Amino acid sequence: GFRTAGGFELDLNGWIKGDPGRQRLASALLIDMSGMGHLNRQFGTRFGDKLIVAAGSLLEEVMRKNRGYEVVARFRGQQFLLFFGDTGPRNATRAAERMRQSFADALFEHGEHDVEVSVCCAVTELQSKDDAASLLGRLNATLAAAKQSGGNCTMLEEGDGPKTVTPPDYQIPSRVIVVE
DSSP: OOBOHHHHHHHHHHHHHHOTTOOSOEEEEEEEETTHHHHHHHHOHHHHHHHHHHHHHHHHHHSOOSSSOEEEEEOSTTEEEEEEETOOHHHHHHHHHHHHHHHHTEEEEETTEEEOOOEEEEEEEOOTTOOHHHHHHHHHHHHHHHHHTTSSOEEEESSSOEEEOOOOOOOOOOEEEEOO
């Protein structure tokens, strides 16, 4: 039920055209599920596809609703892309950490197997000169830095290179998600 990468780009271009002076804050978040190749080899690609659907449901559950302009897209493979209109990068980073910690505290059940999933998150602000390609390029570079740092973290890019976010400790309830 999420937008595709193309749908995201259309929404982003609409946002940019609707705010030509770039007066409104906007930020983007790229989430990558770690270890999907290993899980696909262990349980098969059908399980991987079902796990991605379950992950999307978890994102939908932990997103705050009716707090402004938000777009969620299934980006590539095991990646999700979120756009937060009227939201600066620090608030988008808080949302990213809430989502990352929700994945860390969730257990995905597949038959008799318990599967843990961690994610890497990359956050950046939409800058005045950005188009979809430059925004996505910065997000991809930030995500690569998060993966290289060991994963299961959030990195923020504010114009001076990706920096690891010191995570606040959200009291996230543990949950079990059945992947059928």
